[in-house]
Amino acid sequence: MYGKGLKPLSIATVALLAIGLSLVFFYAPIETDQGIIQKIFYLHVPLAIVSLVGFVIGGVFAIAHLRSGNSRWDAYSYVSIHISVIFGVAVLITGGIWAKASWGHWWVWNEPTLVSFLIVFLLYCTYYPFRYAIEDRDQQARYASVFAVTAGAFVPLNFMAVRMAQSLVHPRVFATANGGLPGSMMLTFLCCIAAIALLWTTLVKFELAAKSASGQVKRLRRVLDAPTGAPASRVAPEVS
Numbered sequence: 001m002y003g004k005g006l007k008p009l010s011i012a013t014v015a016l017l018a019i020g021l022s023l024v025f026f027y028a029p030i031e032t033d034q035g036i037i038q039k040i041f042y043l044h045v046p047l048a049i050v051s052l053v054g055f056v057i058g059g060v061f062a063i064a065h066l067r068s069g070n071s072r073w074d075a076y077s078y079v080s081i082h083i084s085v086i087f088g089v090a091v092l093i094t095g096g097i098w099a100k101a102s103w104g105h106w107w108v109w110n111e112p113t114l115v116s117f118l119i120v121f122l123l124y125c126t127y128y129p130f131r132y133a134i135e136d137r138d139q140q141a142r143y144a145s146v147f148a149v150t151a152g153a154f155v156p157l158n159f160m161a162v163r164m165a166q167s168l169v170h171p172r173v174f175a176t177a178n179g180g181l182p183g184s185m186m187l188t189f190l191c192c193i194a195a196i197a198l199l200w201t202t203l204v205k206f207e208l209a210a211k212s213a214s215g216q217v218k219r220l221r222r223v224l225d226a227p228t229g230a231p232a233s234r235v236a237p238e239v240s
Helices: 006-026 036-068 071-103 112-125 127-132 137-164 183-224
Strands: none
Touching: 006 036, 006 183, 036 071, 036 112, 036 137, 036 183, 071 112, 071 127, 071 137, 071 183, 112 127, 112 137, 127 137
């Protein structure tokens, strides 16, 4: 079930990414102060936004798991957080490149946007050792869901705190008292957000399909490896 529709979704993702990159390099103007390096903004910021939203989505799935006890929601939560952490790594890498080109340093500790994202990223990095430190699968899923809900609630609070801070370099891309991006830049930015969001969705769906297929193979192997004469084991149905 997870693999259904994955091919057209992948094609749409590649097409939208191609459109976004075309707009970045051939439509959006070069920023006056920072020059060509500013174009990394169209990758760095959408990755950060989608990553943070993905963490919150993982928390929403965790709530569904706690309410229903259905392991499917736990799988959704785990994969959402997993892909968002990977995107978080990309955020830190692109942010470091941008910082080095703009400020001459790979990291600036007095930039609240950078530091706050690092805090969220490190928080979610503890999700894995916390989860796998618990041997019982049911307890593991429940405690991991509680963690995902708590951490997911922290993300918007952190975002609001950053918005109230005085950012040193990060632009306010939407309408504020200081203005926003010009029309051509805004269009490019929104297209890149849509492309990165579609990429996140595709990767989540792909990982869920891969985990589902791997689980079915393991169950079949257990059935085939069962001793002769032993009671037949029932292969669990595919997670819907």
